[in-house]
Amino acid sequence: MIREFALADFGYLLLATRWTILLALTAMLGGGFLGLVVAICRVLPIRPLNWLTVGYINLIQGTPLLGQLFVFFFGLPLFGLSVDAWTAAALAMSIYASAFFGEIWRGSLQSVPLRQWEAGASLGLTYRQRLAYVIIPQAVRISIPPTVGFIVQLVKNTSLAALIGFIELTRASQIMAAATFAPLQVYLAAAGIYFVICFGLSHVSQLLERRLHVAR
């Protein structure tokens, strides 16, 4: 039986949104951790390691996330791991995020002028003190806008997990659209929810930027 798209159905979409947020958070944490490793491997003065990392970054950034999701979804079971849509999505998105976070953070680290290192050295700071008190605070401030910008991308990209059958906001809207036969209203509602999350995030980023700028 076809029913109307009602307030309760919007509630269903909102409930599904927690999986969108959870997936984005997981990818953020997993990708953040891996991204740190990527950034470090990229700047350590070991040539073969640098090349390997560059290859990894190009492989991830040069292929579509949708493809990565499918490869993980169908590929991991071949190695004896029983993988559901959630695990595949969380893994693929963490790896996807790591390539982007790694490049963003490497760029931020390297954009701190060399003179800052020299100034730190001439003040008698040790290597670790320079890194902790001079370089990293500045690099963090530089990295905030692109990092949050990418997190917005990540939230939007969680929608692709719908295509391997993970029930988050987009998959829930597909189900709801089929049940109510009101695709326009349902998908506009879903777009509205995504908009609130992503637009909110962008504003937090601007706020954070301003605050960190003052603290300078």
Place this chain on the structure above:
Amino acid sequence: MEYNFIFRSVLRFQDEILSGLLLTLQLSVSAMLIGLLIGIAGAVLSGVPQPWLRHPVRAYVELIRNTPLLVQLFIVFFGLPTLGIRLNANEAALVALSINLGAYSTEIIRAGIESLPRSQIEAGRALGLTALQTFRYIVLYQAVKAIYPALASQFVLLMLATSIVSAIGATELFHQAAFIESRTYRSFEVYTLITLSYLLLTVGFRGLFSLVYWAVFVRRPSR
């Protein structure tokens, strides 16, 4: 692990792969051109003093940039028929991709124009160039040079994003993967091969873009 990887059964479908590749290229290039035109118009409109022209453009940019392409695609393909606008899958894909890229390129081009120091225009005028000449020889060249890298990487991202339109059944490369999988049951091999073939496209597009950059901005550096 007792799994034999059989790539040969996938490669048998080279005709399907090739036709998918062709549509992916077509979709990417057309969306790039249309998106670029929308971007130029949007950037110009963002700079006008009339608020009734400026605000709708800002709203368009923010709405598109803060919602997923997949949902935009569903709105165009499944939602618009409610309003009497019916598009087939390939058309809907092109419309959604162009609208999506249009918002991003509006933002990139606007930033490029704004990043140009005002003194450049004043210097041009002080040298006796007309407004048109100042735009042609000073603003345009520098603005395009400034936005080119960002625009090029946005184009590559768009090309990768065309894989998403397989979700509504547009018959591009990624859709062919699903087709071949249904014939061979070689899910892993199919998706690995297709995903990797996007890498070739990425490398090709990046090479092309840097070649153009070199030809336009490096080979004859001053103007």
